[in-house]
Amino acid sequence: MAAAIEIGGLAKNFVNDAGPPVLGAVDLTIAENEFVVLLGRSGCGKTTLLNIVAGLEQPSAGIVRVDGAPVTGPGAGKGMVFQQGALFPWLTARRNIEFAAVNRGVASEAAGKLADELLALVGLAGSEHKFPFELSGGMQQRVAIARALALDPKILLMDEPFGALDEITRNEMQDELLRVWAQRRKTVVFVTHSIWEGLILADRVLVMAPRPGRFVLERRIDLPRPRRRSDPTLVALYDEIWTCLRGEP
Amino acid sequence: MKFAERFAGLIGVVLFLGLWEIAARFGWRNPAIMPAPSQAVWMALATIPPLTLIEHVAISLWRILAGFALGASAGVALGIAAGWYRPVALISRPFVEILRPIPPLAWIPIAIVWFGLGEPSKIFVIFLGTFFPVFTSATRGMASIHPSILRAARTMDVDGVRLLAKVAVPAAMPDIATGLRIGFGLGFGVLVAAELIAAGRGMGHLVMEARQLGQLGISVFGIFLIGLVNLVADQQLAAAIRRTVGRWHRF
Numbered sequence: 498m499a500a501a502i503e504i505g506g507l508a509k510n511f512v513n514d515a516g517p518p519v520l521g522a523v524d525l526t527i528a529e530n531e532f533v534v535l536l537g538r539s540g541c542g543k544t545t546l547l548n549i550v551a552g553l554e555q556p557s558a559g560i561v562r563v564d565g566a567p568v569t570g571p572g573a574g575k576g577m578v579f580q581q582g583a584l585f586p587w588l589t590a591r592r593n594i595e596f597a598a599v600n601r602g603v604a605s606e607a608a609g610k611l612a613d614e615l616l617a618l619v620g621l622a623g624s625e626h627k628f629p630f631e632l633s634g635g636m637q638q639r640v641a642i643a644r645a646l647a648l649d650p651k652i653l654l655m656d657e658p659f660g661a662l663d664e665i666t667r668n669e670m671q672d673e674l675l676r677v678w679a680q681r682r683k684t685v686v687f688v689t690h691s692i693w694e695g696l697i698l699a700d701r702v703l704v705m706a707p708r709p710g711r712f713v714l715e716r717r718i719d720l721p722r723p724r725r726r727s728d729p730t731l732v733a734l735y736d737e738i739w740t741c742l743r744g745e746p
Numbered sequence: 747m748k749f750a751e752r753f754a755g756l757i758g759v760v761l762f763l764g765l766w767e768i769a770a771r772f773g774w775r776n777p778a779i780m781p782a783p784s785q786a787v788w789m790a791l792a793t794i795p796p797l798t799l800i801e802h803v804a805i806s807l808w809r810i811l812a813g814f815a816l817g818a819s820a821g822v823a824l825g826i827a828a829g830w831y832r833p834v835a836l837i838s839r840p841f842v843e844i845l846r847p848i849p850p851l852a853w854i855p856i857a858i859v860w861f862g863l864g865e866p867s868k869i870f871v872i873f874l875g876t877f878f879p880v881f882t883s884a885t886r887g888m889a890s891i892h893p894s895i896l897r898a899a900r901t902m903d904v905d906g907v908r909l910l911a912k913v914a915v916p917a918a919m920p921d922i923a924t925g926l927r928i929g930f931g932l933g934f935g936v937l938v939a940a941e942l943i944a945a946g947r948g949m950g951h952l953v954m955e956a957r958q959l960g961q962l963g964i965s966v967f968g969i970f971l972i973g974l975v976n977l978v979a980d981q982q983l984a985a986a987i988r989r990t991v992g993r994w995h996r997f
């Protein structure tokens with residue numbers, strides 16, 4: 498399988514930050530259409546890593562390649578879903594999605610069609626004319642996912658997209674995301690604090706430790722989806738990951 | 747607002763005017779010093795021809811709109827620029843911070859020297875009253891845009907002037923709108939003072955002239971009139987904001 502994302506010797510120090518590096522020489526190769534989950538406690542550098550892959554932040558050392566080409570800046574090949582608050586509040590759900598499509602060069606009529614299609618895909622047909630403040634947190638994140646998909650990116654970067662949701666909505670959103678992912682295969686890098694979320698979603702889970710940010714555990718999960726939390730393999734993995742996270746200083 | 751709430755507000759007004767009326771009527775105070783509201787209104791309507799009255803209101807409104815239009819455009823444009831481009835902020839901030847606390851009225855003598863006794867000096871003072879709150883709100887609006895909004899835009903390849911025009915300015919609109927409303931109120935507030943500058947007409951002039959002629963009732967009427975016109979104008983501005991920014995933002 499071809500590598501979609503290659504990260505080599507990636508390090509990051511913030512200018513006015515005297516502590517140990519936020520990321521220290523991280524290596525990671527992600528295959529095309531792979532669903533990778535990054536797990537780790539707050540402050541271990543997950544967002545920083547994701548922002549560098551997205552081209553929103555410059556690394557201090559090392560390189561990121563997407564489809565073999567070095568990342569030099571943000572671009573429509575890389576869609577991103579943020580934790581919350583990233584929708585444009587002055588645009589309706591539909592216009593938020595159209596905005597993204599138009600910026601990758603889709604004609605405005607086709608963009609409208611695409612927006613309707615994506616709204617239906619994320620289960621929001623009928624809410625297209627609502628503004629973000631009129632949508633629940635879960636619905637807002639569905640729009641955010643649809644908007645990222647409107648860029649037709651090869652890779653989808655998700656930074657705790659369900660972190661602000663209640664558990665019931667969160668579980669539903671995980672199912673939704675897997676359904677969408679099954680229809681539109683993408684390479685996904687998904688950041689979360691929730692071990693269970695990682696286990697339900699991932700092809701591969703990477704556990705990070707802080708300062709310097711690095712991977713301390715890597716587990717491949719070959720179980721078919723949808724997965725059940727009672728699955729003995731997952732229960733064992735949960736214990737292993739929890740022990741690893743708790744063991745950190 | 748619900749009807750009952752509006753009605754409650756009306757009770758306050760009626761109560762206040764009623765007590766004033768009674769106090770004046772029962773000789774609690776000399777009517778030459780404190781005329782009853784009904785006397786004030788009656789006196790004004792009997793003395794001032796309706797057309798003249800309309801003229802006073804119209805000329806005041808024109809000055810306010812002119813001063814507000816200039817102050818608001820300059821405040822929005824400069825505020826956005828200062829909130830977005832660091833060099834503009836570095837250059838304009840200290841300058842604005844020094845001038846901002848100076849009451850617009852303090853500028854009146856200078857305004858007369860610069861612009862003479864005609865319309866421009868009055869408009870200039872209203873301009874000053876409007877500019878600063880609008881500038882400050884616009885700058886703050888630009889500075890407090892949620893970083894994720896700008897990041898999200900950049901993942902869509904939106905940058906440069908497009909990022910400013912299509913994303914940052916719309917995102918800052920709620921603060922800009924609030925600034926416009928505050929600026930309008932302050933501009934109106936300096937109107938009376940602006941019209942002290944040798945104005946021959948206008949609501950502020952009406953108030954001052956009547957006092958000099960010893961017709962205090964007309965002064966009182968003029969003050970009611972200023973309050974009422976301001977209320978109506980502010981309601982119009984608020985409604986315009988509700989229809990636009992208010993569709994997607996809860997103020």
Ligand SMILES: Nc1ncnc2c1ncn2[C@@H]1O[C@H](COP(=O)(O)OP(=O)(O)OP(=O)(O)O)[C@@H](O)[C@H]1O
Pocket residue numbers: 511512513514519537538539540541542543544545546
């Ligand atoms: N712009 C910045 N300047 C200085 N330090 C920063 C900056 N951004 C992040 N950091 C530091 O880098 C470290 C990692 O931050 P990051 O946001 O990547 O963590 P995270 O794993 O995403 O945390 P969380 O789970 O809370 O979102 C933190 O110690 C943080 O203080």
Ligand SMILES: [Mg+2]
Pocket residue numbers: 543544545656
């Ligand atoms: Mg983070």
